[in-house]
Amino acid sequence: MSLKIIFSGFGGQGVLMMGYVLAFAGMNEDKHVTFLPSYGAEVRGGTANCTVVVSDEEIASPIASSPEFVVAMNYPSMIKYQNMVKPGGTMFLNSDLISEDPARDDINVVKAPVNTLAHEMKADRSLNMVMLGVVAVKTDMVSEDALMSAIEKVLQGKKKSLIEMNQNALKAGMKFAADNN
Amino acid sequence: MKKVFSRPKSLKDVPFHYCPGCGHSVIHRLVCEVIDELGIQDKTIGVPPAGCAVLAYNYFDVDMCEAPHGRAAAVATGIKRMLPDRVVFTYQGDGDIAAIGTAETIHAANRGERVTCIFVNNAVYGMTGGQMAPTTIPGQVTTTSPGGRIPLRDGNPLDLSAMLALAAGSVFIERTTVINPKGVNRTKKAIKKAFQTQIEDKGFSLVEVLSPCPTNWKMSPAESVNWVEETMSKIFPIQVIKDVA
Amino acid sequence: MSAKTLMRGTHVLGEAAIRSGCRAYFGYPITPQNELPEYMASSFAKMDDAVFVQAESELASINMVIGASATGARVMTSSSSPGISLKQEGISYLAAMELPAVIVNMMRGGPGLGNIAPAQGDYFQATKGGGHGDYRLIVLAPAYGQEIADMTRQAFDLADKYRTPVMILGDGMMGQMMEPVVFPDPLDVSKFPVKDWALTGAKGRPSRIIRSLWLDPPKEEELNWRLVRKYEAISQEITDQEIYLCDDAEIVVVAYGTAARIAKGAVHRVRSQGIKAGLFRPKTLWPFPGEVLASMSKNLEHIVVFEMSTGQMVEDVRLYVEGRCPVSFYGRPGGVVSTPEEIAGVLSGVGSGLIKKSA
Numbered sequence: 103m104s105l106k107i108i109f110s111g112f113g114g115q116g117v118l119m120m121g122y123v124l125a126f127a128g129m130n131e132d133k134h135v136t137f138l139p140s141y142g143a144e145v146r147g148g149t150a151n152c153t154v155v156v157s158d159e160e161i162a163s164p165i166a167s168s169p170e171f172v173v174a175m176n177y178p179s180m181i182k183y184q185n186m187v188k189p190g191g192t193m194f195l196n197s198d199l200i201s202e203d204p205a206r207d208d209i210n211v212v213k214a215p216v217n218t219l220a221h222e223m224k225a226d227r228s229l230n231m232v233m234l235g236v237v238a239v240k241t242d243m244v245s246e247d248a249l250m251s252a253i254e255k256v257l258q259g260k261k262k263s264l265i266e267m268n269q270n271a272l273k274a275g276m277k278f279a280a281d282n283n
Numbered sequence: 284m285k286k287v288f289s290r291p292k293s294l295k296d297v298p299f300h301y302c303p304g305c306g307h308s309v310i311h312r313l314v315c316e317v318i319d320e321l322g323i324q325d326k327t328i329g330v331p332p333a334g335c336a337v338l339a340y341n342y343f344d345v346d347m348c349e350a351p352h353g354r355a356a357a358v359a360t361g362i363k364r365m366l367p368d369r370v371v372f373t374y375q376g377d378g379d380i381a382a383i384g385t386a387e388t389i390h391a392a393n394r395g396e397r398v399t400c401i402f403v404n405n406a407v408y409g410m411t412g413g414q415m416a417p418t419t420i421p422g423q424v425t426t427t428s429p430g431g432r433i434p435l436r437d438g439n440p441l442d443l444s445a446m447l448a449l450a451a452g453s454v455f456i457e458r459t460t461v462i463n464p465k466g467v468n469r470t471k472k473a474i475k476k477a478f479q480t481q482i483e484d485k486g487f488s489l490v491e492v493l494s495p496c497p498t499n500w501k502m503s504p505a506e507s508v509n510w511v512e513e514t515m516s517k518i519f520p521i522q523v524i525k526d527v528a
Numbered sequence: 529m530s531a532k533t534l535m536r537g538t539h540v541l542g543e544a545a546i547r548s549g550c551r552a553y554f555g556y557p558i559t560p561q562n563e564l565p566e567y568m569a570s571s572f573a574k575m576d577d578a579v580f581v582q583a584e585s586e587l588a589s590i591n592m593v594i595g596a597s598a599t600g601a602r603v604m605t606s607s608s609s610p611g612i613s614l615k616q617e618g619i620s621y622l623a624a625m626e627l628p629a630v631i632v633n634m635m636r637g638g639p640g641l642g643n644i645a646p647a648q649g650d651y652f653q654a655t656k657g658g659g660h661g662d663y664r665l666i667v668l669a670p671a672y673g674q675e676i677a678d679m680t681r682q683a684f685d686l687a688d689k690y691r692t693p694v695m696i697l698g699d700g701m702m703g704q705m706m707e708p709v710v711f712p713d714p715l716d717v718s719k720f721p722v723k724d725w726a727l728t729g730a731k732g733r734p735s736r737i738i739r740s741l742w743l744d745p746p747k748e749e750e751l752n753w754r755l756v757r758k759y760e761a762i763s764q765e766i767t768d769q770e771i772y773l774c775d776d777a778e779i780v781v782v783a784y785g786t787a788a789r790i791a792k793g794a795v796h797r798v799r800s801q802g803i804k805a806g807l808f809r810p811k812t813l814w815p816f817p818g819e820v821l822a823s824m825s826k827n828l829e830h831i832v833v834f835e836m837s838t839g840q841m842v843e844d845v846r847l848y849v850e851g852r853c854p855v856s857f858y859g860r861p862g863g864v865v866s867t868p869e870e871i872a873g874v875l876s877g878v879g880s881g882l883i884k885k886s887a
Contacts, residue, residue: 122706126534129708137534137706162793162868164705325731330595340737346727348598349739351621354591357583361595361603362727364579365552369729387591390584 104157105243106166110183111175111196113148116230120173121152123234123256127248128156130255136164149178156243171241173233175216180204194237196229212240212279219274228271235275246276291315293324295344304504306494307335309461310403311342313471314374317478318345327370328362330355334376335409353384356391359398370481372399377418378408381443385417388447395452395486399477402444402489405496406515413499417441420518425499440518444491448525454486456524460493460516462508469521480528488528493519530711537676537703541632541696542567544680545604547714550630551578552603554592556585558611559644560700561634565606577717586611590618590631597627598738600726602684602717606632608700609650610641612658619693620659624740624751626725628687630680631665632696634703637863645863646700646786651840654697655814662752664759666694666766667813669784673707675811681712690762691725697813699836701786701865763815770809771820773799777806778829779878782821782845784810786865791834793868798875805875813841818848825852830878833857834871836864 107124111117118139125137139152153166172187173194174180180195184204187193192210198217214236220229231253238249250269257265290296294315299308318324324345331339333352340347350358355373363371373380380388380402391398407425408414415425415432418440422431432440447453457473460466470492477488493515495507502510535543542564545553553568565582572578579596583589589605596603607615612633622629635650637643654667666686670676676698683694727736742748770788773795774780783791788809795805808824808831810817825831831853833842842857849855858874860866 122534125706129532129534135534135708137536138701139536139704139706159796160792161789162796163790163865164701165865165867167867167869326729328727328729337741338743340739344730344735346730346735347737347739348595348727349621349625349737349741350594351591351617354587354594354618357588357591358595358598360581360588361552361554361592361597362599363595364581364592365596365599365601366728386584387588390588394581 106169107171109173110151110179115175117150120230121154123252127244127252138164231268231271232275235272236279239279291319293318302498304497306461317475330373332375332379356387374401377404377416381417392447392450392453392487400489402491405494407499455480455488455528458491536706538563540676544677548681548684549602549715549717552596554589558608586614590615598727600723604630608636616659622693623663626691629693630683635699648836673709767815767817768811769817772807774806778804780806782808783834794871797872822848825849828853831855
């Protein structure tokens with residue numbers, strides 16, 4: 103198994119943290135992982151993206167030219183990455199900010215209103231973990247346990263309430279995905 | 284008989300290679316006298332330049348680290364930051380400190396590096412054979428300003444010491460000469476104060492010494508002394524430029 | 529050993545340097561390696577025996593390295609391609625003065641200002657001298673996060689052992705990518721052997737001089753031959769490479785750093801198509817593991833050199849292979865990162881003579 107996923111959105115949506123938590127969880131399951139953030143001038147325009155590879159074998163390239171999965175947290179990201187998704191792959195859309203569908207008929211589309219779901223939990227900023235929960239159910243890249251403990255590790259030193267909020271957001275995303283199969 | 288004059292302990296017992304009438308040997312000696320008087324020979328580290336004083340480590344009997352041309356202030360920064368309780372000085376000519384090393388020197392001063400620069404200004408590139416220096420004065424003939432320095436063509440003499448005085452991290456800057464006994468005494472006093480400023484951890488210090496170069500000025504030693512007094516020191520006045528130590 | 533953690537390459541390098549006893553860092557900002565000086569600044573701020581200076585230029589920073597190294601400290605500077613060009617003067621002096629130092633180059637696209645994407649255009653500069661005069665740098669080329677940690681430790685040890693500057697040659701990808709890494713335990717700086725050449729003030733001993741100027745030509749010649757003897761010893765003692773699936777290989781890709789990872793992915797792909805391919809990855813670029821490659825090449829049908837440049841290491845490969853088998857080159861300069869599929873396509877084309885010199 104070797105799966106590549108691109109997380110994309112604008113600054114402040116926690117796009118890098120989504121990728122980091124996923125990679126961290128993969129590492130703790132003793133999988134090979136790489137996490138490649140966008141950098142330099144690319145990040146100055148307010149967009150953010152990162153690529154995560156989770157694999158049972160050594161990872162050749164941390165770049166994904168045709169990833170199995172793409173997460174688009176806003177409309178420009180969907181436009182930018184929709185043509186890269188591997189045929190048969192899946193695009194995850196933040197349906198609160200994206201009303202259109204991707205111009206592809208050979209990929210799966212999973213829509214999740216992550217702003218709304220996060221807001222309902224009074225955890226607006228945890229929309230990224232809500233989306234990661236959706237991704238976790240639909241991709242099966244890493245286990246729920248690994249993600250829960252990764253959130254704890256990644257936020258080590260932060261307030262306990264913040265860690266729990268993010269873990270709850272993850273669970274909310276997982277529940278949404280399970281309920282909307 | 285009472286001995287009234289002898290070689291400073293921190294000056295090696297070897298003959299100088301400098302030209303007759305050159306200021307370097309006197310300035311070397313003054314630095315060594317100060318090192319002896321402050322009792323810091325075993326904790327002083329010097330950084331010589333590229334230029335006529337490139338072989339200064341043959342004379343100073345202290346630890347010495349060569350620097351690429353102009354970079355003495357950066358090398359000194361590296362040494363001093365690692366060994367803050369040692370006394371670190373650079374010994375540089377005008378081309379070294381005020382042309383190729385301008386950036387390193389200004390920023391060392393601006394950071395308030397606790398180092399002391401001995402800046403020997405003879406208004407010419409000496410070792411390379413008498414080319415125009417950043418401190419060459421208008422009208423002065425050099426091998427690369429054959430008809431005399433023309434400011435509109437060649438630029439004006441750069442008063443680096445005055446520039447360094449603007450930097451908040453510099454605390455003591457004085458310009459002196461070694462063309463007469465009074466100047467020699469004043470130079471020694473200035474060098475001593477500069478070293479003390481460093482030892483007291485106050486900031487960056489520099490002594491600029493106007494120094495004759497009879498060979499490249501194509502003058503006799505006596506004429507050179509007069510030229511410093513009557514011409515060069517009009518552009519570069521002998522004075523304390525900054526003292527907030 | 530530390531717990532396994534997920535860190536970006538630049539941070540791995542910084543942490544490994546500190547654990548290797550690095551106590552001085554001098555640098556100047558340039559993308560894509562700014563996270564390294566930032567890591568050093570924040571880490572050193574919590575230590576009372578370490579020095580961080582953001583210099584006014586690359587020239588100043590490499591000369592601060594000279595000064596700090598002269599006092600005997602373990603010292604590092606880092607930059608990316610254009611900044612490394614500026615450091616070359618000081619690197620030549622470090623080599624001549626026989627001062628240990630670790631210099632990191634996270635290569636980016638060039639020449640000129642180029643761009644900030646990962647590239648490998650500085651191979652010649654790193655391995656053939658770079659600055660003026662007869663000297664060599666030890667050049668280590670990591671390809672994995674863990675290797676960045678291991679090679680950083682190795683770089684400091686080699687620098688001290690041979691009294692010579694060592695370069696860690698990565699690229700923007702190696703610097704930015706996060707991978708799992710385990711760090712060795714920190715070294716105890718107070719237990720390092722005393723350097724009997726260091727400048728510390730001539731207390732109870734004769735004064736010392738660290739210099740590179742030898743006006744008398746026979747003296748300068750003596751320095752040059754002494755350096756050569758040192759370089760010969762280094763060549764015999766530290767040359768290193770990864771040899772992957774080469775036992776039965778007919779085609780071998782030679783690549784280093786990021787390019788080698790991509791090539792390894794390509795080797796996997798073409799093996800599944802029945803092409804007997806392998807990978808030869810130099811881990812030391814200087815000294816180049818040419819003897820090992822030369823003896824392998826006798827049994828090969830083809831060598832393909834893949835670089836993220838227009839072809840630099842390929843010259844060393846050809847120098848050692850000496851025509852024992854054909855050597856082709858495939859390059860993507862300018863910050864373009866090939867996919868394993870692309871390189872697999874190149875390898876599949878070898879038999880039909882379809883290999884292209886460039887994209």
